[in-house]
Amino acid sequence: MIKVSDSARDQVSKLKKFEEMPVNSFIRVGVKSGGCSGLSYDLSFDTELQENDQEFEDNDVKVVIEKKSLLYLAGTTLEYEGGLNGKGFSFTNPNASRTCGCGESFAV
Numbered sequence: 001m002i003k004v005s006d007s008a009r010d011q012v013s014k015l016k017k018f019e020e021m022p023v024n025s026f027i028r029v030g031v032k033s034g035g036c037s038g039l040s041y042d043l044s045f046d047t048e049l050q051e052n053d054q055e056f057e058d059n060d061v062k063v064v065i066e067k068k069s070l071l072y073l074a075g076t077t078l079e080y081e082g083g084l085n086g087k088g089f090s091f092t093n094p095n096a097s098r099t100c101g102c103g104e105s106f107a108v
Contacts, residue, residue: 002029002073004059008080008089012061021045026055026062029078031069039072041091 004012012027030042049055052067065073077092 001056001075002058002063002065003075003077004061004063005077005079006059007082008078009059009061011080011082011089016045019045022047026064027078028064029069029073030066031072043078043089 015021016025025045025047028042028044028046031039032042033039046064049064050066053064054067054070056063056065063078072095073091073093075094079090079092081087081090
């Protein structure tokens with residue numbers, strides 16, 4: 001399961017309105033090969049569930065994760081930090097043994 005911080009929830013809501021996403025849209029979170037540490041996060045809006053998806057809801061945000069990525073993301077918190085020096089969306093992942101400086105990739 002992925003947890004969603006209050007700041008991430010608020011930003012997701014703003015982005016859904018700005019991008020005029022349909023009511024049934026959700027956040028899709030995944031892991032793919034790449035980045036300086038070996039694995040990187042993938043975050044997007046989606047409206048269609050796939051056969052191997054797991055659905056969660058936290059803090060009024062529906063999150064969908066493909067089963068293969070779930071192993072790497074269990075217990076992760078989606079955060080958001082705005083402002084001039086803010087880094088946007090980020091992940092606090094207890095499964096990561098190391099992360100890169102930008103926080104966009106990790107290793108287990």
